[in-house]
Amino acid sequence: MGRKSSAKSKEKRLKRKEEQQKILQAMAVVDKANKLTDPLEPFPVFRKFNKNGIEAELFTQRVTDLDESTKSWIFNLTKRNMQLKYEQCSWGWNDNKKMEELMDEAAWYLIAKGVDGTFLGFSHFRFDMDEGIEVLYCYELQLEPAIQRKGLGKFMMQILELIAFKNNMRKVILTILKNNHYSKFFRALNYELDETSPIDYQDETFPYEILSKVNKRLASSTTTNINNKKPGQANGHSHCCSGHHHHPLMS
Numbered sequence: 001m002g003r004k005s006s007a008k009s010k011e012k013r014l015k016r017k018e019e020q021q022k023i024l025q026a027m028a029v030v031d032k033a034n035k036l037t038d039p040l041e042p043f044p045v046f047r048k049f050n051k052n053g054i055e056a057e058l059f060t061q062r063v064t065d066l067d068e069s070t071k072s073w074i075f076n077l078t079k080r081n082m083q084l085k086y087e088q089c090s091w092g093w094n095d096n097k098k099m100e101e102l103m104d105e106a107a108w109y110l111i112a113k114g115v116d117g118t119f120l121g122f123s124h125f126r127f128d129m130d131e132g133i134e135v136l137y138c139y140e141l142q143l144e145p146a147i148q149r150k151g152l153g154k155f156m157m158q159i160l161e162l163i164a165f166k167n168n169m170r171k172v173i174l175t176i177l178k179n180n181h182y183s184k185f186f187r188a189l190n191y192e193l194d195e196t197s198p199i200d201y202q203d204e205t206f207p208y209e210i211l212s213k214v215n216k217r218l219a220s221s222t223t224t225n226i227n228n229k230k231p232g233q234a235n236g237h238s239h240c241c242s243g244h245h246h247h248p249l250m251s
């Protein structure tokens with residue numbers, strides 16, 4: 001008897017192998033990006049911002065290189081800007097969980113400081129796999145209230161896009177609470193509802209949506225999605241800003 005291998009199952013096997021191959025390639029792209037020493041290096045012009053009365057210097061750092069005062073400012077600014085919005089939806093706010101997420105060893109930071117050394121704003125981002133593809137995930141973009149609406153946020157998103165696409169990420173992606181009127185900011189920068197954004201049903205609604213901007217240079221090649229679970233879908237809610245990161249090969 002033995003095992004009969006029909007043409008159909010062979011085809012399936014080949015397809016699966018091809019998809020696994022793509023995942024491995026994507027993971028290699030992510031690993032390579034995570035080994036960078038200074039993602040801003042190719043874009044020296046973007047190290048300075050001077051507009052609307054703000055003079056800022058920008059730099060990137062791995063979380064492991066942040067000093068204590070930077071870490072506590074990052075946490076405090078996030079809390080000041082976001083706590084109420086989290087509390088006004090099903091996520092709720094939890095100091096420890098947010099601290100853990102911000103200080104996860106995979107975290108990268110883009111930081112803007114005034115020329116006098118004052119902290120102005122930051123983005124917490126990661127090069128990561130998301131639903132089977134390589135992405136730059138923008139976990140946070142937070143500016144001090146006094147300097148909002150002066151163009152620095154837009155400038156920082158441009159930097160994230162440059163870094164993402166230079167390093168072959170397929171998209172820049174982020175999670176935003178629906179109760180956050182700053183989704184208008186991301187829409188104004190041409191971020192669109194991502195295909196992985198969860199869809200509300202009668203009895204299950206999601207307080208957040210996922211927006212993204214696709215790397216047009218890579219958009220024509222096919223993407224792999226062997227894992228159809230949407231971020232946050234597993235338990236209907238998530239405390240972490242980016243929903244669930246589900247490692248494709250560990251599922």
Ligand SMILES: CC(=O)SCCNC(=O)CCNC(=O)[C@H](O)C(C)(C)COP(=O)(O)OP(=O)(O)OC[C@H]1O[C@@H](n2cnc3c(N)ncnc32)[C@H](O)[C@@H]1OP(=O)(O)O
Pocket residue numbers: 081138139140141142143144147148149150151152153154155174175176177180181182184185186188189
């Ligand atoms: C993934 C996440 O981190 S989600 C959480 C986002 N962060 C927050 O909600 C924290 C509080 N807010 C902030 O830190 C900042 O305001 C940010 C990061 C949201 C935006 O950065 P800013 O520097 O304030 O925005 P910027 O001045 O670059 O705005 C660019 C354009 O976006 C649009 N925009 C920005 N904010 C708004 C708003 N509140 N309503 C409508 N449109 C807006 C406008 O078109 C604006 O251009 P304009 O000012 O010339 O009209």
